[in-house]
Amino acid sequence: MDxxxxxxxxxxxxxxxxxxxxYKSLRKTIEGGLPLDPSVAETVANAMKDWAIEKGATHFTHWFQPLTGITAEKHDSFISPTMHGLVGMxxxxKELIQGEPDASSxxxxxxxxxxEARGYTSWDCTSPAFLKEDAGILTLCIPTAFCSYTGxxxxxxxxxxxxxxxxSKQALRILRLFGNTTTTQVTSTVGAEQEYFxxxxxxxxxxxxxxxxxxTLFGAMPPKGQEMDDHYFGSLKARVAAFMHDLNIELWKLGVLAKTQHNEVAPGQFELAPIFGTTNIATDHNQLVMDSMKKVALRHxxxxxxxEKPFAGxxxxxxxxxxxxxxxDGLNLLDPGHNPHENFQFLTILCAIIKAVDDYAELLRVSAAMPGNDHRLGANEAPPAIISxxxxxxxxDILEQLQNGGITRSLQGGKMASGVETLPAFHKDSTDRNRTSPFAFTGNKFEFRMVASSQSISGPNVVLNTIFAEVFSQFADRLEQAENFDQALLELLKGTVANHKRILFDGNGYGAEWVEEAAKRGxxxxxxxxxxxxxxLRESTVELYKKHGVLNRTELESRYEINLERYCKQINIEALTMIDMAKHLIIPAAVKYSAQLAGSINAIKSASSAVDISVQENLLIDLCSTLTSFRSNLDALEKDIQGSASVPDDAYAKGVYYRDVVFRGMKALRTDGDKLETMIDAELWPLPTYAQMLYML
Structure with a gap:
């Protein structure tokens, strides 16, 4: 607590x-979304400075989240010159409210x-300032937004x-339809579980x-992977437990509600989960979680x-x-209550969410699109790329009743009996969970499971907030004009279920049959x-974001260019890294081992012609054959990278080339490289193996 x-x-x-x-004026801005009184900023800045200096800080920074996906900061000291060559703090x-980083960088x-360098950072007073510690040095970090000179x-x-x-604006319209006149703001909340190795x-x-x-761009599978299912929720190794202990302390100091920690499915993989928070604060906190994980790990x-996929396989x-x-006023709008069939406000919100996810499934998929996530989505541990x-x-069951004419019941969970008299009976939930679903209802929230481990959660939540606001708006437009509200509501809900039930799927999202079924459903x-x-770039996307004031056409086009440019750069870096490793590590090791084999063969032949050396000869043949193929694929990859220069100067064309040509060449080179690892003497292999990296902690 301290x-x-x-x-x-x-x-x-x-x-x-x-x-x-x-204080009251600032709280009105934070809680009610009212404009910030400029006179408040001066008083807050002085109090913030005094607090930070008392804690030992000498510098402050506007802490912002550019489109790199990580955070950025430029530190300024509190010192200011006074007379006689002295300084004050x-x-x-003005310094609190506004900063000026280089926007074109x-x-x-x-x-x-x-x-064109000028850009501005602007204080986000809804997210609290904090002191960030690096090597024992504290810096006052002020969460800010970042925009260009042109806005x-x-x-x-x-x-x-x-x-x-x-x-908030559109959700309030829905609440007013159900007689709620007291709520003044609706806030999206998020709890972001973070997986890591x-x-x-x-x-x-x-x-x-x-x-x-x-x-890892090269790496053969070890004799044991995760097939024994013995890492998930297993006992923490002492070294990992010590890391988690220190990580929790750092996060708790920063007000991050770190709650759950455990071994994940893969060896060497773990997870941390926080308690829910307001979405913008939860986004800030998740950035701090990732940053703290990296720093604390180095201490150990x-x-x-x-x-998203550091180890293939x-x-x-x-x-x-x-x-x-x-x-x-404290209501969770996704809490169905004990009898959800009687909770028509909840059912209205639920149907709006179903419609939004179906209408904007592709936009939701975009929000989780990253080069690293292309390796993960659809594999055994992640939902498929199909939104359901x-x-x-x-x-x-309730929606089926609704579609068939009337709702009369809600299935209840009942009690779970273990069959062991000394164990207490306990309440069983009314439904199971589905870990293969990209978008699953889990009691009083929806779990969007596609998000990439390294990405900011901002993008996915921008999409969720916006598409739900849009359908709330559509529902409100229709219901506000209704002469008979109850009848109009029932017709709206029944029609929504009938038109969008294709998006509902309770089965195994990992199965190949679901891909076929989803295609049939469109x-x-x-x-x-x-x-x-x-x-x-779709006009429907532009209109959606424009309508709700979230992103304009220019901002969307910039993100299109940035996403594809990042994809090409990432694949290019990986390909060049593979070439470097192949030339300077793998080929020299293979040549050295082949020379040793050849020397051994010649030595044995000289000693005795009666000795069977077929094993050594066959190994040398296989090794040289694989090395030849490896070298051929290496040459091809180098030509593929050079060929990117001749691709038209178009972001999508470049992306397609890197995906279909360069990445394909990388996979071919890796296949031979991983085979060489299994053939070469362990003493000569120049890279730490999967077995060492995944198990030696």
């Missing part, structure tokens, strides 16, 4: 340090030319805040691929890997984005980041 939030300029600190009038309201998709959003935060406003730093330092691309001579990592909505919704037995199956990007 640790939690000690490095956060939170509500308790503000209540203590700010004048009552200033100052921090003004961050991804902008053509919004800013190289010579376009160049960050992850601004569209998120806009989408939250849009959701830990490996020993001595192995990481010998893997150029991990250092430059975040994933380990490295935290956040790539074993489970990759993602985030489970648990999304819900809450009112400012799992509701469970209770809600599925559900989209976008399998790559390259094709997903095209959805951003």
């Amino acid at each position: 640790i939690f939030g000690q490095n956060v300029f939170n509500d308790a600190v503000m209540r203590k340090r700010l004048p009552k009038a200033t 100052e921090f003004s309201g 961050f991804p902008n998709g053509g919004i800013r030319a190289t010579f 376009e959003a160049l960050d992850k935060k601004t569209p998120l805040l806009r989408s939250m406003q849009a959701l 830990l490996i020993d730093k001595k192995f990481y330092d010998k893997r150029l691929d991990l250092m430059l691309s975040g994933r 001579d380990m490295v935290c890997l956040l790539h 074993v489970n990759g990592s993602g985030k489970h984005n648990n999304w819900s909505m809450s009112t400012d 919704i799992f509701l469970g037995d209770q809600l599925t 559900l989209p199956n976008i399998t790559s980041t390259v094709d997903a990007a095209l959805v951003l």
